């Protein structure tokens with residue numbers, strides 16, 4: 001799964017759409033194969049026309065994939081679930097959804113929207129081809145797009161996580177058993193089974209049918225599904241380990257501070273001396289912002305001597321906060337989603353809001369490791 005989103009091509013309904021670098025390979029391979037196919041089927045066309053229609057069909061195919069992901073996203077947005085991004089990559093599209101849905105029915109509807117949209121496109125392109133039977137170019141383009149969208153929808157309905165069918169399957173098991181963990185494990189296991197099946201089929205197809213390209217491609221997708229299925233079960237383990245814990249359980253009560261007037265050079269020295277990587281910035285005992293090594297490294301080293309901490313810090317109003325009673329799982333997701341390492345924990349008391357601790361990804365990781373070492377016996381005592 002692509003970890004970096006890639007190149008931003010635009011926004012639809014506020015959702016950023018990215019092209020991952022691996023997408024270029026998919027685009028080139030599909031355009032080449034279409035050009036070859038059209039050259040064979042329509043020898044009377046000029047080579048330039050084979051290319052033009054090949055490229056146009058390829059682009060429309062990726063537009064279809066974006067449409068598929070958008071339909072998942074629109075349903076998610078309806079349930080007030082944030083959609084972080086849509087990314088096109090070598091194996092198609094990926095809508096990154098902010099969190100798991102609260103209810104099985106929501107998961108079902110989000111998942112089913114994708115294949116339904118692809119079947120809709122398949123019917124639409126089929127209808128267009130029927131409407132203009134004498135237009136050879138339009139027929140070539142529409143027939144291929146109709147077939148590929150039909151195949152896309154059908155493939156995605158395979159009942160193994162992380163495919164749409166696997167999510168539908170999970171939603172049904174979840175709704176039936178009311179047990180999200182069990183549903184995820186079942187759908188994950190089905191995903192692994194389907195993935196192994198695809199890999200074996202791909203190898204067999206390549207070795208015994210001589211279809212090297214298609215066979216290897218199939219095995220490759222199987223390998224991707226296998227990884228994603230394992231990742232989803234690993235995410236579940238994180239969820240189970242962190243369940244029942246709150247920010248106040250894990251935060252450190254030590255709150256290192258630094259004067260806003262110190263230079264970055266001095267701050268760097270402090271970090272090296274103490275090993276602490278995040279500080280609250282004060283100005284005459286007034287809390288004004290937060291400073292950390294990440295922010296320090298964003299300033300060129302030559303400027304450290306002439307820049308004050310206050311000039312480089314994250315100002316108070318831009319800092320993300322945690323509440324002591326915030327569930328650790330949600331906090332962990334927030335840290336990952338906003339790509340930050342530490343957050344101050346703020347308590348609202350009679351004396352106004354007060355910083356009571358700091359929480360970091362490291363401290364959450366340590367808890368996960370400790371809990372993993374002690375086994376699951378200790379994880380059942382949620383509060």
Ligand SMILES: [Zn+2]
Nearest residue numbers: 114115156164
């Ligand atoms: Zn989908």
